[in-house]
Structures are given as C-alpha cells and as structure tokens.
Amino acid sequence: MEVRGRFAPSPSGRMHLGNLLAALLAWLDVRSNRGKLVLRIEDLDTQRTSPKFAAQLMDDLRWLGLDWDEGGLEPDYMQSKRTAYYEEAFHVLEEKGLVYPCYCTRSQRMAASAPHRDDGAVVYSGRCFRLTAAEREALERSGRRPAWRVRCPDLKIALEDGNCGTYAENLAQDCGDFIVRRSDGVFAYQLAVVVDDALMGVNHVVRGRDLLCSAPRQAWLHRILGYEPPEFFHTPLLLAPDGRRLAKRDRDLDMGALRDRYRPEELVGLLAWYAGLLDEPQNARPDELIPRFTWAKVPKNDVVVGFS
Ligand code: GLU
Numbered sequence: 105m106e107v108r109g110r111f112a113p114s115p116s117g118r119m120h121l122g123n124l125l126a127a128l129l130a131w132l133d134v135r136s137n138r139g140k141l142v143l144r145i146e147d148l149d150t151q152r153t154s155p156k157f158a159a160q161l162m163d164d165l166r167w168l169g170l171d172w173d174e175g176g177l178e179p180d181y182m183q184s185k186r187t188a189y190y191e192e193a194f195h196v197l198e199e200k201g202l203v204y205p206c207y208c209t210r211s212q213r214m215a216a217s218a219p220h221r222d223d224g225a226v227v228y229s230g231r232c233f234r235l236t237a238a239e240r241e242a243l244e245r246s247g248r249r250p251a252w253r254v255r256c257p258d259l260k261i262a263l264e265d266g267n268c269g270t271y272a273e274n275l276a277q278d279c280g281d282f283i284v285r286r287s288d289g290v291f292a293y294q295l296a297v298v299v300d301d302a303l304m305g306v307n308h309v310v311r312g313r314d315l316l317c318s319a320p321r322q323a324w325l326h327r328i329l330g331y332e333p334p335e336f337f338h339t340p341l342l343l344a345p346d347g348r349r350l351a352k353r354d355r356d357l358d359m360g361a362l363r364d365r366y367r368p369e370e371l372v373g374l375l376a377w378y379a380g381l382l383d384e385p386q387n388a389r390p391d392e393l394i395p396r397f398t399w400a401k402v403p404k405n406d407v408v409v410g411f412s
C-alpha cells in the first residue's frame with residue numbers, strides 16, 4: 105500500500121525548531137517509502153490562525169528543501185473550509201447516541217475532584233452525561249450554549265507507535281469523554297483530525313510526541329466512524345537546557361530568527377543530528393538524508409538542545 109503521510113501545522117505563528125523536526129521526519133518517512141505527503145492547514149481556530157502565517161510556513165518549508173505532493177492553501181486542505189465533513193461525522197456520532205451536551209464552565213471542568221493526566225489535561229468527570237432532561241432544559245433556557253462531548257467506553261486501546269513502541273490507554277479512565285464540538289460551534293481538533301486523515305487517505309501520522317496521548321482516542325474515533333486508523337509515529341520533542349519544551353513563544357528559535365542565523369543545509373544538518381541520523385551536526389540536504397533514515401535511529405525520548 106502506498107504510504108500517505110501528512111504535515112498538519114496550525115498557522116498561528118512562525119514554526120519553531122521542534123515543528124521543523126516533526127516536518128523533516130514526516131517528509132523523510134514519506135520520501136523513503138516513495139509515498140505522498142499532504143500539507144494540511146489546521147486553521148480551525150480562525151481567531152488564532154491566519155492564511156498569512158500559512159503562506160509564511162509554506163515558504164519556510166520550501167526554504168528548508170521540504171516539498172509536498174498535495175495541499176497547502178487550497179480550500180480542500182484547510183480545516184476552516186471543511187466544516188461540512190465534520191458536520192457529517194458529528195451526525196454519525198449523534199446517531200450512535202455517543203455525543204451529549206456539556207454545559208460546564210471552565211472552572212467546573214477543572215474542579216479539584218477530577219484526576220489530572222500526565223499531560224496536564226483533566227479527565228472529565230462525565231457530570232453532564234448524568235444531567236436529567238429537566239436539568240438540561242433549565243440550562244438551555246438560561247441561555248448556556250453547550251459544548252459537545254463524545255462518550256468514551258471503558259475500553260483499553262493499545263497501539264504500536266512506529267517510533268515509541270506500545271502505548272495504551274483506557275479511554276474512560278485515562279482520557280474521559282472529550283469535546284468534539286466547542287460551544288461556539290467550531291469542531292474540535294480531535295474530530296477534525298480524524299475525519300481529515302481518513303478522507304485524505306493518510307496512513308502514516310508523523311508528529312510531535314506531545315500528541316501521543318491523543319492517539320488512542322483518535323484510533324478509536326476512526327473505528328467508530330468506520331475508518332481504518334493510521335499508523336502513528338511520534339517524534340521527540342526538543343527541550344531547552346532547563347528542561348522546558350520549545351514553543352512558539354521562543355522567538356529566538358523560530359524560523360524568522362533561524363533563517364537569519366543559518367543556511368538551510370546547516371539547519372537541516374542540525375535537525376538530522378537531533379534525529380539520530382547524523383553522528384554530528386554537518387551540512388545536509390533533506391534528500392541526502394533519505395538513505396540514512398530509519399525509525400530505529402530516531403530517539404524515543406525528548407532531546408535537549410544545547411542552545412537557546
Ligand atoms: N495542528 C497540530 C499542531 O500544529 C498538529 C496536529 C497533528 O499532527 O495531529 O500542533
């Protein structure tokens with residue numbers, strides 16, 4: 105079967121070093137398999153994203169020497185333009201009786217009684233699942249607009265991550281009923297990403313390890329919606345020397361600053377070294393790395409980068 109991978113950035117700012125590592129590995133995974141790479145623009149949150157950032161991001165990828173076969177700033181590959189597909193999937197979940205409205209405020213959701221996950225997220229208590237019809241009506245009458253959650257079964261989902269190995273979660277206990285549509289009507293990342301990966305024929309999902317904990321619920325949603333889940337490959341996160349994760353707010357390591365300081369082959373070489381593909385940082389073009397690439401070399405844990 106042809107490998108179809110994707111890179112799915114949220115255009116909410118300039119990419120940083122960590123995003124570049126995920127992009128390079130997604131590209132290498134596809135190119136070393138003679139597959140196809142889709143570039144999907146994850147701009148569901150139109151308040152925080154913009155086509156301007158998306159255009160910048162595409163320019164930055166090209167500057168690095170990373171190309172793609174489909175997608176970019178075309179309506180079919182922009183989540184903000186794909187609402188009709190999410191709507192359809194939402195109806196499937198509704199028909200299966202799996203979604204329910206949640207009227208909780210943020211503070212109710214964060215209520216101290218709820219156990220916290222490793223990633224800092226809260227396992228939702230299922231409070232609104234237990235509302236009576238009369239309670240629901242009263243909340244509706246008071247004008248509260250609900251978010252929509254999908255009911256998670258007491259089911260262990262184990263997946264074999266192509267980089268990190270076995271990862272398992274019990275959906276009800278470790279994940280909890282999660283939001284598939286926000287109270288402002290916008291569909292949530294978890295639903296959109298599953299629908300898009302399925303409809304775009306994506307069978308290899310390569311992305312940062314911060315999303316490993318989303319993989320079980322996504323694999324489950326794929327099955328519920330009648331799709332075959334993709335294979336997942338979660339890539340190491342880059343940490344600053346103080347152990348902090350690099351983020352978009354580290355302006356000194358975003359693409360704007362990096363393009364001033366490095367030539368593309370220097371930056372690609374540095375990333376390849378972090379990825380375990382080179383013994384030392386040395387200039388490299390992405391295509392020169394193809395014969396060196398194998399997941400066996402890529403670190404399973406986060407990588408501390410020696411500069412900030
Ligand atoms: N859009 C997400 C991000 O930029 C990535 C989603 C994914 O790869 O599943 O963080």
Ligand code: ZN
Nearest residue numbers: 206207208232
């Ligand atoms: Zn609730």
